[in-house]
Protein backbone atom coordinates (compact mmCIF):
# COMPACT_ATOMS: atom_id res chain seq x y z
CA UNK A 1 0.00 0.00 0.00
CA UNK A 2 1.35 3.44 -1.00
CA UNK A 3 0.42 6.05 1.59
CA UNK A 4 0.76 9.80 1.26
CA UNK A 5 1.07 11.42 4.69
CA UNK A 6 0.79 15.20 4.70
CA UNK A 7 2.44 16.92 7.66
CA UNK A 8 4.41 13.74 8.38
CA UNK A 9 7.42 15.61 9.78
CA UNK A 10 5.33 17.05 12.62
CA UNK A 11 4.42 15.52 15.95
CA UNK A 12 1.47 13.20 15.27
CA UNK A 13 2.29 12.64 11.60
CA UNK A 14 5.85 11.46 12.27
CA UNK A 15 4.65 9.10 14.99
CA UNK A 16 2.02 7.83 12.53
CA UNK A 17 4.69 7.17 9.88
CA UNK A 18 6.97 5.39 12.35
CA UNK A 19 4.15 3.24 13.72
CA UNK A 20 2.85 2.42 10.24
CA UNK A 21 6.23 1.26 8.95
CA UNK A 22 6.84 -0.75 12.14
CA UNK A 23 3.48 -2.53 12.20
CA UNK A 24 2.53 -2.83 8.51
CA UNK A 25 5.27 -4.41 6.42
CA UNK A 26 3.30 -4.01 3.18
CA UNK A 27 3.34 -0.20 3.31
CA UNK A 28 5.44 2.51 1.70
CA UNK A 29 5.08 6.11 2.79
CA UNK A 30 5.60 9.45 1.06
CA UNK A 31 5.61 12.39 3.43
CA UNK A 32 4.62 15.79 2.04
CA UNK A 33 5.71 18.48 4.47
CA UNK A 34 6.55 22.15 4.11
CA UNK A 35 9.05 21.78 6.96
CA UNK A 36 7.74 24.80 8.83
CA UNK A 37 9.17 25.74 12.23
CA UNK A 38 6.87 23.00 13.66
CA UNK A 39 8.49 20.18 11.69
CA UNK A 40 11.55 18.22 12.65
CA UNK A 41 12.99 16.07 9.85
CA UNK A 42 15.06 14.29 12.51
CA UNK A 43 11.81 12.55 13.49
CA UNK A 44 12.05 10.60 10.21
CA UNK A 45 15.82 10.54 9.63
CA UNK A 46 16.45 7.00 10.92
CA UNK A 47 13.69 5.36 8.85
CA UNK A 48 14.30 2.95 5.96
CA UNK A 49 14.76 5.21 2.91
CA UNK A 50 13.41 2.42 0.70
CA UNK A 51 10.04 2.62 2.45
CA UNK A 52 9.82 6.28 3.46
CA UNK A 53 10.62 9.37 1.42
CA UNK A 54 10.20 12.99 2.40
CA UNK A 55 9.01 15.51 -0.19
CA UNK A 56 9.49 19.08 0.96
CA UNK A 57 6.52 21.04 -0.36
CA UNK A 58 3.40 22.98 0.41
CA UNK A 59 0.03 21.25 0.75
CA UNK A 60 -1.44 24.34 -0.93
CA UNK A 61 0.59 23.58 -4.07
CA UNK A 62 -2.26 21.99 -6.04
CA UNK A 63 -0.05 20.67 -8.86
CA UNK A 64 2.37 18.98 -6.45
CA UNK A 65 -0.44 17.53 -4.36
CA UNK A 66 -2.17 16.22 -7.49
CA UNK A 67 1.02 14.49 -8.64
CA UNK A 68 1.63 12.84 -5.25
CA UNK A 69 -1.99 11.79 -4.77
CA UNK A 70 -2.01 10.17 -8.23
CA UNK A 71 0.67 7.77 -6.95
CA UNK A 72 -1.06 6.91 -3.67
CA UNK A 73 -3.60 4.29 -2.55
CA UNK A 74 -4.41 6.23 0.63
CA UNK A 75 -3.92 9.79 1.87
CA UNK A 76 -3.75 10.65 5.57
CA UNK A 77 -3.96 14.41 5.96
CA UNK A 78 -2.22 15.76 9.08
CA UNK A 79 -0.65 18.93 7.65
CA UNK A 80 -1.82 21.99 9.52
CA UNK A 81 -0.81 25.04 11.42
CA UNK A 82 -1.58 23.64 14.85
CA UNK A 83 -0.76 26.09 17.62
CA UNK A 84 -3.63 28.06 19.14
CA UNK A 85 -1.39 30.83 20.49
CA UNK A 86 0.12 31.46 17.07
CA UNK A 87 -3.33 31.52 15.47
CA UNK A 88 -4.12 34.58 17.58
CA UNK A 89 -1.12 36.36 16.07
CA UNK A 90 -1.11 35.05 12.48
CA UNK A 91 -4.63 33.84 11.60
CA UNK A 92 -4.10 34.13 7.83
CA UNK A 93 -1.51 31.33 7.84
CA UNK A 94 -4.09 29.06 9.48
CA UNK A 95 -6.73 29.85 6.87
CA UNK A 96 -4.25 29.17 4.10
CA UNK A 97 -2.79 25.85 5.22
CA UNK A 98 -5.73 24.41 7.12
CA UNK A 99 -8.50 25.42 4.72
CA UNK A 100 -6.91 26.00 1.30
CA UNK A 101 -4.47 23.14 1.84
CA UNK A 102 -7.30 20.78 2.70
CA UNK A 103 -9.20 21.84 -0.41
CA UNK A 104 -6.12 21.04 -2.52
CA UNK A 105 -5.98 17.56 -0.95
CA UNK A 106 -9.72 17.01 -1.47
CA UNK A 107 -9.58 18.10 -5.10
CA UNK A 108 -6.73 15.71 -5.88
CA UNK A 109 -8.26 12.77 -3.96
CA UNK A 110 -11.58 13.21 -5.78
CA UNK A 111 -9.87 13.51 -9.15
CA UNK A 112 -7.91 10.28 -8.67
CA UNK A 113 -10.56 8.49 -6.55
CA UNK A 114 -8.14 7.94 -3.68
CA UNK A 115 -9.33 7.14 -0.14
CA UNK A 116 -8.68 9.99 2.32
CA UNK A 117 -8.54 10.15 6.08
CA UNK A 118 -8.70 13.71 7.40
CA UNK A 119 -7.22 14.43 10.84
CA UNK A 120 -9.16 16.97 12.86
CA UNK A 121 -9.49 18.08 16.45
CA UNK A 122 -12.10 18.14 19.20
CA UNK A 123 -11.49 21.90 19.42
CA UNK A 124 -14.00 22.38 16.58
CA UNK A 125 -16.73 21.78 19.19
CA UNK A 126 -15.66 24.72 21.35
CA UNK A 127 -15.50 24.10 25.07
CA UNK A 128 -17.61 22.66 27.87
CA UNK A 129 -18.23 24.15 31.28
CA UNK A 130 -16.11 22.64 34.02
CA UNK A 131 -19.23 21.40 35.80
CA UNK A 132 -21.00 20.12 32.66
CA UNK A 133 -21.27 16.30 32.63
CA UNK A 134 -21.58 16.32 28.80
CA UNK A 135 -18.91 15.02 26.43
CA UNK A 136 -18.48 15.68 22.70
CA UNK A 137 -20.09 13.21 20.27
CA UNK A 138 -20.20 13.21 16.45
CA UNK A 139 -23.56 15.02 16.76
CA UNK A 140 -22.18 17.95 18.83
CA UNK A 141 -22.58 21.23 16.90
CA UNK A 142 -19.43 23.06 15.84
CA UNK A 143 -18.62 26.13 17.96
CA UNK A 144 -14.91 26.91 17.49
CA UNK A 145 -13.30 29.54 19.72
CA UNK A 146 -9.93 30.36 18.15
CA UNK A 147 -8.71 31.05 14.61
CA UNK A 148 -7.03 27.61 14.81
CA UNK A 149 -10.20 25.72 15.70
CA UNK A 150 -12.26 27.81 13.26
CA UNK A 151 -9.89 26.86 10.43
CA UNK A 152 -10.07 23.16 11.37
CA UNK A 153 -13.87 23.36 11.57
CA UNK A 154 -13.95 24.92 8.12
CA UNK A 155 -11.72 22.15 6.74
CA UNK A 156 -14.05 19.49 8.19
CA UNK A 157 -17.01 21.12 6.44
CA UNK A 158 -15.12 21.06 3.14
CA UNK A 159 -14.38 17.34 3.60
CA UNK A 160 -18.10 16.64 4.11
CA UNK A 161 -18.96 18.79 1.09
CA UNK A 162 -16.57 16.75 -1.08
CA UNK A 163 -18.09 13.49 0.19
CA UNK A 164 -21.57 14.71 -0.65
CA UNK A 165 -20.87 16.61 -3.87
CA UNK A 166 -18.14 14.49 -5.45
CA UNK A 167 -18.55 11.07 -3.84
CA UNK A 168 -15.14 11.30 -2.19
CA UNK A 169 -14.26 8.27 -0.03
CA UNK A 170 -13.23 10.17 3.08
CA UNK A 171 -13.43 9.74 6.83
CA UNK A 172 -12.82 12.39 9.50
CA UNK A 173 -11.52 11.95 13.03
CA UNK A 174 -11.70 14.57 15.77
CA UNK A 175 -9.20 13.73 18.47
CA UNK A 176 -8.50 15.22 21.87
CA UNK A 177 -5.14 16.59 23.05
CA UNK A 178 -2.17 14.34 22.26
CA UNK A 179 1.04 13.87 24.20
CA UNK A 180 4.11 11.72 23.66
CA UNK A 181 7.53 11.80 21.98
CA UNK A 182 8.44 14.28 19.23
CA UNK A 183 5.93 17.01 20.14
CA UNK A 184 7.12 20.53 19.45
CA UNK A 185 8.48 22.29 22.57
CA UNK A 186 5.96 25.13 22.26
CA UNK A 187 3.10 22.79 23.25
CA UNK A 188 1.97 22.54 26.86
CA UNK A 189 3.38 19.20 28.01
CA UNK A 190 6.78 19.26 26.27
CA UNK A 191 7.24 22.86 27.34
CA UNK A 192 6.78 21.97 30.99
CA UNK A 193 9.06 18.93 30.67
CA UNK A 194 11.80 20.97 28.99
CA UNK A 195 11.54 23.78 31.52
CA UNK A 196 12.01 21.18 34.24
CA UNK A 197 14.95 19.59 32.41
CA UNK A 198 16.47 23.09 32.15
CA UNK A 199 16.04 23.73 35.88
CA UNK A 200 13.09 26.11 35.52
CA UNK A 201 9.66 25.69 37.17
CA UNK A 202 6.66 24.77 35.03
CA UNK A 203 4.25 27.53 33.96
CA UNK A 204 0.47 27.39 33.71
CA UNK A 205 -1.95 29.82 32.11
CA UNK A 206 -4.33 31.53 34.53
CA UNK A 207 -5.45 29.30 37.38
CA UNK A 208 -4.58 26.08 35.58
CA UNK A 209 -8.07 24.68 36.08
CA UNK A 210 -8.70 24.24 32.34
CA UNK A 211 -9.29 20.58 31.54
CA UNK A 212 -7.94 18.67 28.55
CA UNK A 213 -8.74 15.05 27.61
CA UNK A 214 -5.22 13.65 27.12
CA UNK A 215 -4.44 10.75 24.81
CA UNK A 216 -1.08 9.17 23.99
CA UNK A 217 -0.10 9.78 20.38
CA UNK A 218 0.25 6.03 19.69
CA UNK A 219 -3.34 5.45 20.83
CA UNK A 220 -4.48 8.24 18.48
CA UNK A 221 -2.62 6.71 15.56
CA UNK A 222 -3.91 3.19 16.27
CA UNK A 223 -7.42 4.67 16.23
CA UNK A 224 -6.69 6.30 12.88
CA UNK A 225 -5.73 2.90 11.48
CA UNK A 226 -8.92 1.35 12.89
CA UNK A 227 -10.91 4.03 11.04
CA UNK A 228 -8.96 3.56 7.80
CA UNK A 229 -9.43 -0.21 7.91
CA UNK A 230 -12.91 -0.55 9.38
CA UNK A 231 -14.54 2.89 9.27
CA UNK A 232 -17.26 3.84 6.85
CA UNK A 233 -16.47 6.49 4.24
CA UNK A 234 -18.50 9.64 4.87
CA UNK A 235 -18.51 9.13 8.64
CA UNK A 236 -16.92 11.11 11.47
CA UNK A 237 -15.22 9.38 14.39
CA UNK A 238 -14.25 10.85 17.74
CA UNK A 239 -11.00 9.72 19.36
CA UNK A 240 -10.25 10.10 23.06
CA UNK A 241 -8.99 7.96 25.92
CA UNK A 242 -11.04 9.14 28.93
CA UNK A 243 -7.97 11.11 29.98
CA UNK A 244 -9.49 14.27 31.46
CA UNK A 245 -7.00 16.17 33.60
CA UNK A 246 -6.63 19.83 34.48
CA UNK A 247 -3.45 21.67 33.57
CA UNK A 248 -2.72 21.75 37.29
CA UNK A 249 -3.03 17.94 37.46
CA UNK A 250 -0.52 17.61 34.60
CA UNK A 251 1.98 20.05 36.05
CA UNK A 252 1.79 18.40 39.46
CA UNK A 253 2.31 14.94 37.91
CA UNK A 254 5.37 16.26 36.05
CA UNK A 255 6.78 17.86 39.18
CA UNK A 256 6.39 14.51 40.94
CA UNK A 257 8.09 12.71 38.04
CA UNK A 258 11.07 15.02 38.63
CA UNK A 259 10.98 14.41 42.40
CA UNK A 260 9.92 18.01 43.06
CA UNK A 261 7.27 19.64 45.22
CA UNK A 262 4.05 19.14 43.24
CA UNK A 263 2.98 22.77 43.80
CA UNK A 264 6.22 24.45 42.75
CA UNK A 265 5.13 26.14 39.51
CA UNK A 266 4.44 29.64 38.17
CA UNK A 267 1.19 31.18 36.96
CA UNK A 268 1.20 33.39 33.87
CA UNK A 269 -1.54 35.56 32.35
CA UNK A 270 -4.24 33.55 30.62
CA UNK A 271 -4.59 33.40 26.85
CA UNK A 272 -7.64 35.17 25.34
CA UNK A 273 -10.53 32.81 24.64
CA UNK A 274 -8.84 29.94 26.51
CA UNK A 275 -11.23 26.97 26.28
CA UNK A 276 -12.26 25.62 29.66
CA UNK A 277 -12.82 21.91 29.13
CA UNK A 278 -12.76 19.35 26.35
CA UNK A 279 -14.13 15.83 26.80
CA UNK A 280 -14.59 13.13 24.18
CA UNK A 281 -17.11 10.31 23.99
CA UNK A 282 -15.12 7.93 21.77
CA UNK A 283 -17.90 5.32 21.38
CA UNK A 284 -17.87 5.82 17.59
CA UNK A 285 -14.24 4.68 17.34
CA UNK A 286 -14.42 2.06 20.10
CA UNK A 287 -17.24 0.45 18.08
CA UNK A 288 -14.60 -0.34 15.43
CA UNK A 289 -12.75 -2.54 17.95
CA UNK A 290 -10.17 0.09 18.98
CA UNK A 291 -9.25 0.55 22.64
CA UNK A 292 -6.55 2.87 23.99
CA UNK A 293 -3.63 1.14 25.71
CA UNK A 294 -2.04 4.08 27.56
CA UNK A 295 -4.66 4.69 30.24
CA UNK A 296 -2.31 5.74 33.06
CA UNK A 297 -1.48 9.41 32.42
CA UNK A 298 1.28 9.56 35.04
CA UNK A 299 3.01 6.55 33.46
CA UNK A 300 2.57 8.01 29.97
CA UNK A 301 4.04 11.32 31.11
CA UNK A 302 6.99 9.55 32.75
CA UNK A 303 7.72 7.75 29.46
CA UNK A 304 7.51 11.06 27.61
CA UNK A 305 9.93 12.67 30.09
CA UNK A 306 12.36 9.79 29.44
CA UNK A 307 12.16 10.39 25.70
CA UNK A 308 12.91 14.12 25.98
CA UNK A 309 15.70 13.48 28.50
CA UNK A 310 17.39 11.15 25.99
CA UNK A 311 16.91 13.39 22.92
CA UNK A 312 18.20 16.89 23.68
CA UNK A 313 19.62 17.44 20.15
CA UNK A 314 16.08 16.89 18.82
CA UNK A 315 14.54 19.66 20.96
CA UNK A 316 17.17 22.17 22.12
CA UNK A 317 16.97 24.81 19.36
CA UNK A 318 13.17 24.63 19.09
CA UNK A 319 12.79 24.93 22.86
CA UNK A 320 14.96 28.05 23.04
CA UNK A 321 12.96 29.62 20.17
CA UNK A 322 9.65 28.69 21.82
CA UNK A 323 10.69 30.30 25.12
CA UNK A 324 11.56 33.49 23.18
CA UNK A 325 8.10 33.31 21.56
CA UNK A 326 6.39 33.12 24.95
CA UNK A 327 8.64 35.77 26.51
CA UNK A 328 7.20 38.33 24.08
CA UNK A 329 3.73 38.18 25.68
CA UNK A 330 3.76 36.06 28.80
CA UNK A 331 3.55 37.82 32.16
CA UNK A 332 3.74 36.29 35.63
CA UNK A 333 0.37 36.51 37.37
CA UNK A 334 -1.22 35.72 40.70
CA UNK A 335 -3.60 32.72 40.59
CA UNK A 336 -6.51 34.75 41.95
CA UNK A 337 -9.47 34.62 39.55
CA UNK A 338 -10.94 31.17 38.97
CA UNK A 339 -11.90 29.77 35.57
CA UNK A 340 -15.67 30.39 35.32
CA UNK A 341 -17.56 27.11 35.41
CA UNK A 342 -20.19 28.57 33.10
CA UNK A 343 -20.68 31.67 30.95
CA UNK A 344 -18.10 33.68 29.08
CA UNK A 345 -14.51 32.63 29.32
CA UNK A 346 -12.43 35.16 31.20
CA UNK A 347 -10.50 37.28 28.70
CA UNK A 348 -7.52 38.79 30.43
CA UNK A 349 -5.44 39.40 27.33
CA UNK A 350 -1.70 39.74 27.30
Ligand SMILES: NC(=O)c1ccc[n+]([C@@H]2O[C@H](COP(=O)([O-])OP(=O)(O)OC[C@H]3O[C@@H](n4cnc5c(N)ncnc54)[C@H](O)[C@@H]3O)[C@@H](O)[C@H]2O)c1
Pocket residue numbers: 006007008009010011012013032033034035036037038039040057058059060077078079080081082083097101119120121122152174175176177178179184
Ligand atom coordinates in the same frame (compact mmCIF):
# COMPACT_ATOMS: atom_id res chain seq x y z
N1 LIG B 1 -1.56 17.97 18.75
C1 LIG B 1 -2.79 17.63 19.14
O1 LIG B 1 -3.04 17.47 20.34
C2 LIG B 1 -3.87 17.40 18.12
C3 LIG B 1 -5.10 16.90 18.55
C4 LIG B 1 -6.09 16.63 17.61
C5 LIG B 1 -5.86 16.88 16.28
N2 LIG B 1 -4.65 17.40 15.88
C6 LIG B 1 -4.44 17.61 14.43
O2 LIG B 1 -3.43 16.70 14.04
C7 LIG B 1 -2.67 17.24 12.97
C8 LIG B 1 -1.20 17.22 13.31
O3 LIG B 1 -1.01 17.97 14.52
P1 LIG B 1 0.43 18.04 15.19
O4 LIG B 1 0.22 18.31 16.62
O5 LIG B 1 1.24 16.88 14.76
O6 LIG B 1 0.98 19.37 14.49
P2 LIG B 1 2.47 19.83 14.21
O7 LIG B 1 2.42 21.30 14.18
O8 LIG B 1 3.43 19.15 15.11
O9 LIG B 1 2.76 19.28 12.73
C9 LIG B 1 2.18 19.87 11.60
C10 LIG B 1 3.05 19.51 10.40
O10 LIG B 1 2.42 20.08 9.22
C11 LIG B 1 3.44 20.69 8.44
N3 LIG B 1 2.84 21.78 7.66
C12 LIG B 1 2.37 22.97 8.12
N4 LIG B 1 1.95 23.73 7.09
C13 LIG B 1 2.15 22.99 5.97
C14 LIG B 1 1.89 23.22 4.59
N5 LIG B 1 1.36 24.38 4.16
N6 LIG B 1 2.19 22.25 3.71
C15 LIG B 1 2.74 21.08 4.14
N7 LIG B 1 3.02 20.81 5.43
C16 LIG B 1 2.71 21.75 6.33
C17 LIG B 1 4.44 21.23 9.44
O11 LIG B 1 5.70 21.46 8.83
C18 LIG B 1 4.46 20.10 10.47
O12 LIG B 1 5.41 19.12 10.12
C19 LIG B 1 -3.23 18.64 12.73
O13 LIG B 1 -4.14 18.58 11.66
C20 LIG B 1 -3.95 18.98 14.03
O14 LIG B 1 -5.01 19.87 13.81
C21 LIG B 1 -3.65 17.67 16.78
